[in-house]
Amino acid sequence: MNCVLELKNLGFVYGKGTPFEKRAVDNVSLTIKRGExxxxxxxxxxxxxxxxxxxxxxxxxGEGQVLLDxxxxxxxxxxxxxxxxxxxxxxxxxxxxxxxxxxxxxxxxxxxxxxxxxxxxxxxxxxxxxxxxxxxxxxxxxxxxxxxxxxxxxxxxxxxxxxxxxxxxxxxxxxxxxxxxxxxxxxxxxxxxxxxxxxxxxxxxxxxxxxxxxxxxxxxxxxxxxxxxxxxxxxxxxxLSRYGLKVPQITNIMQALRRRGFDVPEGVLTVDEAFDALLPLLQKEGKLW
Amino acid sequence: MRDVAFGQYFPGSSLVHRLDPRAKILMFIAYIVIIFCTFNYAALGITTAFTALFLILSGISPKFYFKSLKVIIFIVIFTSLLNLFYGSGAPIWQWWIFRITPNGIHRAVFVTVRIICLILASSCLTFTTSPTELTDAIERLMKPLKAVRFPVHEIAMMMSLALRFVPTLLEETDKIMQAQKARGADMESGNLFKRVKALIPILIPLFVSAFRRAYDVATAMECRCYRGGAGRTRMKQIHLAARDVIAFVTLALVIGGVIVCNSLMSGVL
Missing domain, CATH: 3.40.50.300 (P-loop containing nucleotide triphosphate hydrolases)
Structure with missing residues (x-):
């Protein structure tokens, strides 16, 4: 797959040379593929x-390049x-x-x-x-x-x-x-x-x-x-929590279930996935009627 | 847009910051009068030194003062050139219609120094006085006009509301400009007509949001039972302090000095 965007050592500083100087972006490099x-x-x-x-x-x-195509x-x-x-x-x-x-x-x-x-x-x-x-x-x-x-x-x-x-x-x-x-x-x-x-x-x-x-x-x-x-x-x-971010609620719940010994897959991200994972479990244990 | 230094407020705790805003406004008015009543270099020197004293005491980086001067550099050059060529008396240099006289040179120097001092002093006033303090002071100073039914409080309130929204609207303009540029709006090229037309996508959203904000503020004020100025008290009272008296005395000395210089020495204008 070819890449559409490529960032090379991108950096940006607000208000350079003033008392309000603030570095907003620091040395970011990454590539994004077409259609992602x-x-x-x-x-x-x-x-x-x-x-x-x-x-x-x-x-x-201020620093670095943005490459498009x-x-x-x-x-x-x-x-x-x-x-x-x-x-x-x-x-x-x-x-x-x-x-x-x-x-x-x-x-x-x-x-x-x-x-x-x-x-x-x-x-x-x-x-x-x-x-x-x-x-x-x-x-x-x-x-x-x-x-x-x-x-x-x-x-x-x-x-x-x-x-x-x-x-x-x-x-x-x-x-x-x-x-x-x-x-x-x-x-x-x-x-x-x-x-x-x-x-x-x-x-x-x-x-x-x-x-x-x-x-x-x-x-x-x-x-x-x-x-x-x-x-x-x-x-x-x-x-993620160190960066002040969280994982989706449902992922947390499924991880807690795993820790308690339930046989559910790792990395469940959406409610639909969780539904698909939990349904067979309930059927197996005969709790679903 | 964001680089406008003129009229900005820099919070601080310098001596000039702590002066009573009313004192600052009154001194500024007196200062404007004396700067135009200087007729020889000694008097001009005294007022310039007084300006410099205030700038130093304000504790604000000279960089911002230079920035505020940048805006008026053209006016200064233009007026000083006009004065230079329109002096009276015997010319010391002449070419075609341009003639320079000693009187013209003096005039050019005086007008340049006066404009620069004026801008520096007004920058000093706004750099060290918050908009709230300024409008409070104006309201207090205009209080006597209430006797003739002049709506002092309403005008002061309108002023502070207007000032309050200057940065907000600047930021909003910036955002809208970015958004329209992202849609390919071209604001940098084309003739005058095209450029004026290119402002429409910015002005219309700006007006819409200004009205929306005005309604919001009006509702918020009504929710807090705002009924105009009658019977209102202030959270922050302003009082004259010893430093204000000292400032007034200094100014009085400067005025005295200017009068003495003007009367003892001959004028050059």
């Missing part, structure tokens, strides 16, 4: 947002705008960036900037709206008349419509109700499966990350603490 679903976790202030903003050239790294994105600083179409970035609370008269035009903003026109533009907008579960009837409404959840979807659709090679989502489910989180997350997974694009998901919810990610980037105090397959990361619960 990457989870990004870390305590507040661990540098994950800064790291994400360097991926699409919104911030220029093998080329340094800052090779031609004048063409940095093109990188932003390839690495789509959805910020936290993206609904605050809506501005157009209709939802349709707002979703089209990014794609239009990219140079799409006519039918191609129309298709990109409608596909993006479909991926995020926006009903076609909403497209002609003003974005300010939508509900909170719908605004969020419209904003995400605006980035998806640019059809980026890499989609970065910074806590897309923050502030949504449980049902909304659930639906949005499954739509992102569907997008990933159908488009085969690379997705990076920043989240504070270990449950969400455990469910969708292939591999996980763990950030701690600006440094890359771990970059391993999901199961491996959540097997190292003690290490």
């Amino acid at each position: 679903f990457i989870g990004v976790i870390g305590h507040t202030g661990s540098g994950k947002s800064t790291l994400m903003q360097m991926l699409n050239g919104l911030m220029r790294p 093998g080329r340094d994105i800052w090779e031609q600083p004048k063409k940095i705008r093109e990188v932003r179409f390839k690495v789509g970035m959805v910020f936290q609370y993206p609904e605050y960036q809506l501005f157009e008269e209709t939802v349709y035009r707002d979703i089209a903003f990014g794609a239009k900037n990219k140079g799409l026109e006519g039918d191609a533009l129309d298709k990109a907008v409608r596909d993006a709206a479909d991926f995020t579960g926006l009903k076609p009837a909403l497209l002609d409404k003003s974005p300010f008349d939508l509900s909170g959840g719908e605004k969020r979807r419209a904003a995400i659709a605006g980035v998806i419509a640019m059809n980026p090679e890499v989609l970065v989502l910074d806590e897309p489910t923050a502030g949504l109700d449980p049902m909304g989180r659930e639906v949005l997350l499954s739509q992102i997974t569907r997008y990933h499966k159908e488009c085969h694009n690379t997705v990076l998901l920043v989240s504070h919810s270990m449950e969400d990350i455990a469910r969708v990610a292939d591999r996980i980037i763990v950030m701690n105090k600006g440094k890359l603490a771990m970059f391993e397959p999901t199961k491996e990361v959540f097997r190292r619960g003690d290490e």
Whole structure:
């Protein structure tokens, strides 16, 4: 598999040379393969947002390089705008960036900037709206008349419509109700499966990350603490708790069961998996009728 | 956006920080008057020394003072050049319509020093006085105007609310700009018309969120039973202390010095 993003000794310092100097990212090197679903976790202030903003050239790294498809994105600083179409970035609370008269035009903003026109533009907008579960009837409404959840979807659709090679989502489910989180997350997974694009998901919810990610980037105090397959990361619960993070609740429960001598597999990450593991156990002991 | 040094507040505990904000404002007003009443180099020297004394006592790195000067460098150069070429008297150097006279040189020096001193002094005031202190002081100083039904408290409240939201809105602008740039908004190229148009995706979300915040603040104030200024007391009382008296005396000495210099020596302007 070829790699789409490669970070080489990336570093960033805020307010260099002032009393407010703060190192946000420290010597991060990693490679992300095409089509991977990457989870990004870390305590507040661990540098994950800064790291994400360097991926699409919104911030220029103080040290090191970001390679997209093998080329340094800052090779031609004048063409940095093109990188932003390839690495789509959805910020936290993206609904605050809506501005157009209709939802349709707002979703089209990014794609239009990219140079799409006519039918191609129309298709990109409608596909993006479909991926995020926006009903076609909403497209002609003003974005300010939508509900909170719908605004969020419209904003995400605006980035998806640019059809980026890499989609970065910074806590897309923050502030949504449980049902909304659930639906949005499954739509992102569907997008990933159908488009085969690379997705990076920043989240504070270990449950969400455990469910969708292939591999996980763990950030701690600006440094890359771990970059391993999901199961491996959540097997190292003690290490995670040192970084101020947790393993999913269900993983904890299953580990406790194992310690008490029950024959359940290690590294259970989701409730569904746990269900599948526990059912035969109950049947064997004849406690299920 | 974040590099604006002018008008920022740097918390500290220096002598200037601890001065009564009312004293600082009154002294600043008096200072503006005397800096424009200096007519010879001795008087100018005294006020400059007074400025320097305050800057040193404020304990704030000279770097930030330089930064605040950067903003006005063009105004300084422009006005001093104008003054340089429009002096009266016999020219000592002439070319085409440009003529330089000793009077012009004096004028240029005076206007440069005066503007720089003014900016430094106002930076010193805002660097060492928090916005809350400033508005409190203004409210107290304007209190006599209540007699003529001037809404002193309301104006002070509006000022402190506005100041309170400056950093918030700056941060918000920054965020929205990043988000629109991520969608390929192009704000750096194109002609004037294009650039103004490129501001729309930033201004509209900014207005929307400013209104939302305003409503939130209004609701929060009502929830805390805010009913205007009548009968309100303050948690932090401001009192004049010995250091304020000393500061006033120093200023009085400077004013006296300037008057003496002006009357004893001949003016150069």
